[in-house]
Amino acid sequence: MALVIKGRIAPLDRDDPDAVFAGRVFIDDSGSIERVTRGNAAAPSGFSTTKEVDVGTNLVLPGFIDLHNHVGYNTLPLWAEPKQKTPFAHHDSWPRAESYRGSISLPAKVVVQAAPEALLAYVQLRALVGGTSAIQGWPAANRRHVQVLRNVDDETAGSTNHDLILTSTLTKTPLDLAKVAQAQKGGAGFIYHCAEGQVGTIVEREFTDARSAGCLTNTFIGVHLSAVTKADWKTWKSTRAGAIAWSPFSNYWLYGITTDVSAAIAQEIAVCLGSDWGPSGTKNVQGEMKVALLANQKEGFGLTERDIVSMVTSNPGIALSRCWRKSIGQLVPDAFGDVLVLHADGVADNKLWKHIVASTEKDVMLVVYDGRARYGDDDVMVKAGVGDASRIKVAGKDKRFAIPNPKKPDEWWSWKAITDALDAVRKNPASALENANAMRSAWAGSMDEDDAPLELVLDMPSGELPMAGDLKKHAKDIVIPPLPSLQHDDAFFESITGRGFHGTTLDGLAPFYA
Numbered sequence: 001m002a003l004v005i006k007g008r009i010a011p012l013d014r015d016d017p018d019a020v021f022a023g024r025v026f027i028d029d030s031g032s033i034e035r036v037t038r039g040n041a042a043a044p045s046g047f048s049t050t051k052e053v054d055v056g057t058n059l060v061l062p063g064f065i066d067l068h069n070h071v072g073y074n075t076l077p078l079w080a081e082p083k084q085k086t087p088f089a090h091h092d093s094w095p096r097a098e099s100y101r102g103s104i105s106l107p108a109k110v111v112v113q114a115a116p117e118a119l120l121a122y123v124q125l126r127a128l129v130g131g132t133s134a135i136q137g138w139p140a141a142n143r144r145h146v147q148v149l150r151n152v153d154d155e156t157a158g159s160t161n162h163d164l165i166l167t168s169t170l171t172k173t174p175l176d177l178a179k180v181a182q183a184q185k186g187g188a189g190f191i192y193h194c195a196e197g198q199v200g201t202i203v204e205r206e207f208t209d210a211r212s213a214g215c216l217t218n219t220f221i222g223v224h225l226s227a228v229t230k231a232d233w234k235t236w237k238s239t240r241a242g243a244i245a246w247s248p249f250s251n252y253w254l255y256g257i258t259t260d261v262s263a264a265i266a267q268e269i270a271v272c273l274g275s276d277w278g279p280s281g282t283k284n285v286q287g288e289m290k291v292a293l294l295a296n297q298k299e300g301f302g303l304t305e306r307d308i309v310s311m312v313t314s315n316p317g318i319a320l321s322r323c324w325r326k327s328i329g330q331l332v333p334d335a336f337g338d339v340l341v342l343h344a345d346g347v348a349d350n351k352l353w354k355h356i357v358a359s360t361e362k363d364v365m366l367v368v369y370d371g372r373a374r375y376g377d378d379d380v381m382v383k384a385g386v387g388d389a390s391r392i393k394v395a396g397k398d399k400r401f402a403i404p405n406p407k408k409p410d411e412w413w414s415w416k417a418i419t420d421a422l423d424a425v426r427k428n429p430a431s432a433l434e435n436a437n438a439m440r441s442a443w444a445g446s447m448d449e450d451d452a453p454l455e456l457v458l459d460m461p462s463g464e465l466p467m468a469g470d471l472k473k474h475a476k477d478i479v480i481p482p483l484p485s486l487q488h489d490d491a492f493f494e495s496i497t498g499r500g501f502h503g504t505t506l507d508g509l510a511p512f513y514a
Contacts, residue, residue, distance in 0.1 A: 131364045252295075
C-alpha cells in the first residue's frame, strides 16, 4: 500500500545532512521511498490517488535504528546485583553474579518458551513507542513470525540471502574470526560484541584478535568496545573504518565507564547507538540519545545534538547499506520506507536537533515500517488508513498500534490480549511451560511450517546454554517480575537512583521526561 507523508522534512541525507524543508515523502507499494520533494512539487507518476498523511509543521525524519539490543529480554526490568560493591570487570563477570540466574536467565527462558508471540509483540511495541523502526538483536526463530520492525540481523534487502550481516554475542576464536573475515571480503557485514568491560581487562584481546583476523573493515560493527585503549583505536585505520554500536547507559550501569567515542571518531569510525536490553539499558533508543548527551557532558566528547541524531539515523544507515546495497536511515530515493514523525509544531528549524534528542514517547506521532503505519497518535493513524488498529495510552496520550494477531492475521492484536498472555506466564510459570511443551509435542508437521508452534532461541549475552530439564526442574521456584511499562516513567527513574555503578550520571535522564 503506497503512502505519502507531508510535513517538515529532515532527510538526514549524507549529501546535505542539515537540510530541513517543507515537502513530501512518497513511499511506493513495495515499501521503498520513490521520491522526496520540496514544497508543492508535483507527485511522481502513480501517486495521484495515494492516501496522504499531512502532519503540518511537525517533523518527518528517518525511523530510528537501534543497532544493539537483545529484544528477547525486554520484558524484564532493570537489574542490579545487591552484593556487588564495585563495577564489574567485563562481560563474563556479571552473569556470574548470585542473582543473575534467578532474576534474568530463568525468567527470560520461561517467557520465550511459554509465550513467544506475546513476547515479540510486547518488545516490538516497546521499541515502536520510542520511534524505532529497525532493531538489532532478535531471538532466532524456527519459522516466520509477526514482524512490525525491521530485523537488522535477518534483512535480505530484496535478495534471498539472510546472511548479508553476520552477528555474534559470543567471543569467537581466532580461527572463527578468520572465517568471518573471508565472508566480509565477499561483502558481508559483521556485528560483533567485542571488548565489553574495563580497559586493561582480558576482553581487550577480543578487539586485537578481530584486528589480527582482518575483521576491522568498513563492514565491521563493533558492539561496546569500551575496553579498547586510545592506542588500539588508532590501529583501526580510517581507510577501513566501519562503525561501533555505543550503549552508554549499559556501560555506566555495569562498569561505571563508557566507550572512548572521541577516539573512535578520530579514526572516522561511525558511532551508532543501541539501547541494549531491559536488565541494563534504556527502554528504547530515543532514551539512549539522552544518555549519549549526558555522557558527552561528562566525558567531553565534543558531540553536538546533530551528531547524536545521526547516531540513530544516517550513521547506522550508512553502515548497514554497505552490506544491504540499499539505503536506510535517510529519506532518499530507493531507501527503505521507514519513517518517523515527531511533534515539533512551533519548534524553529535551528532548534530541531536539540528537540529530537530531548523528545520523549509522547512526541512520537507516527512510525512507519516498510511503508506501513505501525504506531502513532490516534488521529494520525486514522489518516494513515489504520484507524481500526488497537488502542493504547502511552505517556498519557491516546495511541494506536498495528500488530497482527498471530492466530488471526486479519485482526489486530489488542494490548489486553498481549499482556494477558504474558501475565499468565508470570503468575504460573510451571503451568505455562507445561502447556507450551504439550502443544509442541502434539505438533506432527515440520517445525518450519507457518502454523508450527513458534520456538525462539535467546541470544544469550553470557553464552549460557539451557540444560536439559533445567526449566522443568526449577519452574515452581521461578519468579517472573511484573511487566515493565513501555515508556520511561517514574518507576523506571526510581529504579536507577542509588543502583548500578554510574555514580549519579544516569539520574540526569529523568529531567528530560518531567
